Amino acid sequence: MSKLLTSLALVVSVLASSAACAAEKTITLAVKNMYCADCPFIVKKSLEAVPGVAKVAVSFKDKTATVTYDDNKADVKALTAATTNAGYPSAPQS
Numbered sequence: 001m002s003k004l005l006t007s008l009a010l011v012v013s014v015l016a017s018s019a020a021c022a023a024e025k026t027i028t029l030a031v032k033n034m035y036c037a038d039c040p041f042i043v044k045k046s047l048e049a050v051p052g053v054a055k056v057a058v059s060f061k062d063k064t065a066t067v068t069y070d071d072n073k074a075d076v077k078a079l080t081a082a083t084t085n086a087g088y089p090s091a092p093q094s
Contacts, residue, residue, distance in 0.1 A: 024054065026068045027076060029090040031083055034063050039088065046086035050074050064093060 031043055040058035043065055047056045052073025058065045067079055076092060083090040 023071050024068060025071045026066060027079070028093045029065045029067065029079065029083065030093040031058070031063050031065050031088050031090045033088045034060055040065075042086055043083055043088050043090075046082045046088070047079060050078050050082050053079075065090065 034040060034043065037060065040060045044056045044058045047053055047058075047065060047067055050069070052070040053067060054070065055068040056065060065083065069079065080090045080092075
């Protein structure tokens, strides 16, 4: 019985530590092909559809999208793929 409890405690601690390692990150993407007032809406919806995305703000004026996401569930590649698949190629702003 004590081996079972020890094993269970180990599993719980590993799961807790992986959750603790997850961090909310924010990135600003430079977005191409935004030429009209509807474009930011499409870009925002494409990014919000990525699992792990918590917040999206799109600027038509600056041609950017600022995305807050859980880096355990999403990554920059998934974010840029989402906008590109919607017709708006993006890359991290430098």
